[in-house]
Amino acid sequence: MFPFKNNISLDRNINRSLYLQLCDQIIGYIKSGKLPPSTKLLGSRKLAEDLNIHRKTVISAYDELISQGWIETVPAKGTFVTSSLPIITPKKIDPLASKTNLKNKSDFSFLTRPHLKRKYANTCNKNVLKIDDGCPDHRLAPIEEIAKTYRNITKKNYHKNLLTYSSVYGNLELRKALVTYLNQTRGLHITIDNILITRGSQMGIYLTSQLILPNNNRIIVGSTNYMTADNTFIEAGGCIEQVPIDDQGIVTDAIEKLCKTKTISAVYVTSHHHHPTTVTLSAKRRMQLLQLAQHYKFAIIEDDYDYDFHYSNAPILPLASNDNNGNVLYIGGFTKIIAPAMRIGYLIAPKDFIDEAATLRRVIDRQGDTLLEQTLAQMINTGDVQRHCNKVLKIYKTRRDLFCSLLQEKLSNFFDFEVPKGGMAIWVKLHSTYNWDVVYNEIEKSSIAFSTHWKRYDNDNSKHNGVRMGFAALNEKEIHEVINQLVIVFKKLYT
C-alpha cells in the first residue's frame, strides 16, 4: 500500500482548501507513476485518520478525483486509480538534482537569438549615482496628475466600455488628440487613418522592421547607431548596411552610392539628435534624404524619440513634415516626456502601411491599455502634457549647461565633447591616449557607476572612444557629485 501518511502534506495556512491540496498531491503521484493504474486507495475513514483531517474532506477529494477521471469506484471493492490510465515508469530523482530548480531546462528544441544578446550593460547593483545613456528623470514624472485623471475616468460609468476589447489601432480619443497635436506641432498633415498607437516607440521599430526587412532586405543605418534598433532589424531578418555619420548627421552621399549598387529597403534615422552622437541632421541632408527615398523608393524610418527636448532653438520639424509622397514612417512616444514605464508611443505612416502594422500587432498583444490611452488623450487635450514638457525642458537645459560647464572646466584634459543642442546625453570622447577599460575599472571602485558599457557605442569597432553621458536624470547636486568623482578617478589614474 502506498504510504500516504508520509507522502501527503497539507497546509492549513495556504490559500487552497485542504480537499484540493489532497487532490493535487494524489494527481501528482498518479502522473509521476508512483500510483499506477488500478492501485487501491485507502478508505476515506482510514486516510482521514492517517492525515488527521475530517473524513468529509477525503470524501470531497475522492469525489473530485472521480469526476475528473483520475480514480474510480468499484462497487463492493473500494476506490482505485483509474485502470485505463497509461502506465508511467517512475523516474528516479537524483537527490542532488532535486535540490536545484527542476524547471531550469527545457526538454524540447527552440531557437536562440545570439544577435539580441549584445547587451553591454554594466551590472552594478550598488546603490550609487549612475551615469545613464540619456534617460529622463522619473522623479519629475507627473504621476499624480496621471493617477488623478485615470481615477476620474474610471469613475464615469460611460467609460466602462473602455474595459472591453477595443480597436487594435488604439484608443480613438488618443488618436484624435494626436492628429491635432502632431499636425500643429510637427507640420504633419495626417488623419486618424495614419496613426497606430504602440507600446512605446520600440514597438514602432519592431513592427516596421517586421513588415519591411524579412528575406535579407537591406536597411541603411549610421555608423555607429542605436544598438537596440540594430538588434531589432537583425531580428526581423534584415541586412544592415552602415554609412558614416558626420557633424551634419548621416552622410547622404554614402547612401546614394549604396543605392546605385544595391536595392535598399529602408534607411533608419534619428534625425533630431542622432543616437549616439547627438548631432542634428542638417537642412541640406534632410532634403537630399527625402529626394533619394523618392527616387529609389525606400522607406525612411524616422525615430524621433526626443523631439521635445531641444534647447538652443525650436525643435526641428521631422522629415515626416510635408511628406505627401509616402516615404516616411514616423515613430515617437511619450516615454521620454512622461516616464519610461508609461509605454505609449505611435507609428505615423501611410494608411496602407498602418493597416498592415495593425494586422501584425493583433497577434502580438491584441491591443493597448485603453484606460491609460484615454488618460493620456485627456492630458494632451487639457494641455497638461505640453505644460509638463515645457517645465522639464527648462530643468534639463539647466542640467545640460551645468554638466557641460563642469566637464569643460574640470575634465577637458581627458575628454572632447560638444554641447548637444538637445536630448538628454552628451557625446563624450575620451582622448585616444586613454583607455575606457582602465577608466571603467577604476570607476567601479568609486561611488558612481556607468549604466552602460562603452562597447555599446562601438559595435562596429571603429575605436572612436565615445560614450554617451546622460545628464537629464541627475539633479544639480548629483551632477556636481558625479563630476567630482570622475575628477578623482582621472587624477588617481593619470597624475
Place this chain on the structure above:
Amino acid sequence: MFPFKNNISLDRNINRSLYLQLCDQIIGYIKSGKLPPSTKLLGSRKLAEDLNIHRKTVISAYDELISQGWIETVPAKGTFVTSSLPIITPKKIDPLASKTNLKNKSDFSFLTRPHLKRKYANTCNKNVLKIDDGCPDHRLAPIEEIAKTYRNITKKNYHKNLLTYSSVYGNLELRKALVTYLNQTRGLHITIDNILITRGSQMGIYLTSQLILPNNNRIIVGSTNYMTADNTFIEAGGCIEQVPIDDQGIVTDAIEKLCKTKTISAVYVTSHHHHPTTVTLSAKRRMQLLQLAQHYKFAIIEDDYDYDFHYSNAPILPLASNDNNGNVLYIGGFTKIIAPAMRIGYLIAPKDFIDEAATLRRVIDRQGDTLLEQTLAQMINTGDVQRHCNKVLKIYKTRRDLFCSLLQEKLSNFFDFEVPKGGMAIWVKLHSTYNWDVVYNEIEKSSIAFSTHWKRYDNDNSKHNGVRMGFAALNEKEIHEVINQLVIVFKKLYT
C-alpha cells in the same frame, strides 16, 4: 517674387506660436521645391505688413530658419533660401488627389500578411445586444478597486522608481505574487525564474511561437482550433498539423501517429476548455499527452485562458502541474478575470526558455506597465483578485444555467449543445438541415447581433455547423431578450 501673402496662413487659435507656423510653412515650400535655393525672401518689414503680424515675429522666424540652415543672410543683399540646398522639381498636385488623403499609399515595398486577415468578424455597429464568442462582462470589472490601488501606489514616494526602466521579465512584486498564487492554486512548482509577465496571454502565444516554430517547424492543433492562435503560428513561420477533437479533448492517438512519421515541435492545447468546443481534456489524455511530449521531445503550449471559470467542480489542474520534465509552456492571464483591456498575462516555462523569451520581448515593447503590474500584485496579495473571481464565478454560473435552460426549452428543435462545464461560451451546433448563412442574414435584421461569423469556427471547412455563443457578458434580462429574438428569427424562417 513668391506670393507669400496668398500662400502663408497663420492661425492664432492653434497651439503653436506664430513665428513657428511661419517657419513650418516656409520650410514646406523649400522642401517641395516651390522656394528653390537662392530665392530671395521678402524683407521682414514687408512680410510682416503682408501677413499682418508684428515684425519681430518675422525676425524670430528668419532667425530660426537661419539656425536650422534653411535660409542664409548675404550682407547688404538680403535673405535667401540657402544656396547649397538641393534643387527639387515641384510636383504638380492633381487637384482631385489633393482633396483625398495624400497619405493613403506608401511609396516603398513591404510585406503583406494575408494569413492574418481571416477575420470573420461581423461588422455590426448597431447599438444592439451582441452574442460574442465568450467574453467576460466588463461591467463587472473591479475598476474602482484598481484605480484606488493604482492611486495609492503613486502616492508613495518610494514607488517613483516604478516609473523608470525596469526588468523585461516584469515587475518583481508581481512575479513573486504569482509564484505563490500559481503554486498554491494550480499545483505548479515554480520560482520567479520561471515567469515572464506578458501583455495578456496573446503575447505568450506570440513569443513561444517565434521561439519554436520558424523554418516550417510543425505544430499540432485540434480541428477546429482557436483562430488567432493558428494565425500566430503561421505568422511565426510554423506549419500547422490538425488532429481531431472529440468529447475527451484532443485525440492523443492521432498525435502519436503523426509523431511517428514527422518531427513535431509543439502541440497547442486549451486543455481546460477546448476552444471552440469547450470540452475538457480527460485525465487519460492528459497523461498520454505528457508521455508523448517526453518521448518525442516536443513542447506542449498550454493556453489556460479561462482556468478560473469552471462551474461543475473544482478547476482541473493544468498539464503544467507536476511537470518537472520541462515540456510544458503554460500561458495564462488576467484579461478574463479582471477586464479585457487590462492586458496582463504570464508565460510559465523552464528558465532557459523564459530567458530567450525575455530577450525577444526586449525588442518588441521593452517591458510592461510596471505601475499596473504593481497594482495587480497588490490585489493578488490582499486577496482582492480571488474574491472578485469568486464573485463573478457565481454570476457566470447563473447566466450559464439560464442561457442553457432557455436554449433547451425554446430552441432545441434547431440546436444541439451540451452544458459547458466551464468557460464563458456554449458550443452550439445548428442542425444540419439548417444553414447559418440564412440564419445570420435574418438575425442582421433583428435587434440582436453575432459579433463573430460562423466561419471563424470552421476554418478547416468540416461543416460541423457549430458556433460559440457567449453567455457571460449578458445579464439575465439580456439573456431572455437574446433567446426571445432568436426564437422570433427561427420561427420566421422555419415555420
